Amino acid sequence: MTVPFYNRRAFLISAGLAGAALVHAPGQALAAGLAPTRSMRGGSNNYRPGAPLVENLGRGFFVRGKVLRAGDGAPLENLRIQIWAATVLGGEREPRNHGSVLTRADGSFELEMEQIVPNFGQPHAHLAYDDGRFKTVFLRPVMPSAKDTAVSADFVLQPA
Incomplete structure (x- = not known):
């Protein structure tokens, strides 16, 4: 042997x-077997269906991310991502703090807005994907510091 x-x-x-x-x-x-993103607790607070597409919601703070398809990790283009947060303009319910952007060919998105401020003690943003082609996902990334000037959140979506 x-x-x-x-x-x-x-x-x-x-x-x-x-x-x-x-x-x-x-x-x-x-990317093979890339698992879908799960919605975060509290992510849908103050969500507004159909928030308008905007070029920006102010200056100085950036919300960025990428949207990929579950399983193969392919970038998803032209999907609406809604973003809202409490900023120096007011709380999460303030209309000037709500807007949507479309993903680019590489699945990336970015929205410039006013500085995010702590809400209930935490500086955070809210992001949502909900246009129906894929399962709805709500995210609520928390920033380490209220002095941060950017936050990032990525979506991995599975078909609806």
């Missing part, structure tokens, strides 16, 4: 080859 020969060098070479495969095909290797 022959016993396979394994040693540290063989293990490191195998691990290196596997890592190289991921570097050369990261989208395929990492």
Whole structure:
């Protein structure tokens, strides 16, 4: 009976080859089986169906993210993402703090707005995807500091 020969060098070479495969095909290797994003508790607070598309809601603070399809990780273009937050203009219910943007070809989105301020003790934004092609998702990312000038939230959506 022959016993396979394994040693540290063989293990490191195998691990290196596997890592190289991921570097050369990261989208395929990492996106296969990409799980959908789950809605966050409190994410739908003060949501407004059909918030208008806007170019910006002010200056100085950026909400960014990316929208991908569950499973294969393909970027999703032309999807409406609604964004709202308490800012220096007022609370989350303030109409000037609500707006929607469309995702770009690479699935990314960005909205510039006024500085987000703490609401119930936490500086946070709200984001929603809800146009019906995919399952609705509400996100509520909390910022580490009220002095932050950007927040990011990504969506991985599954068909409705």
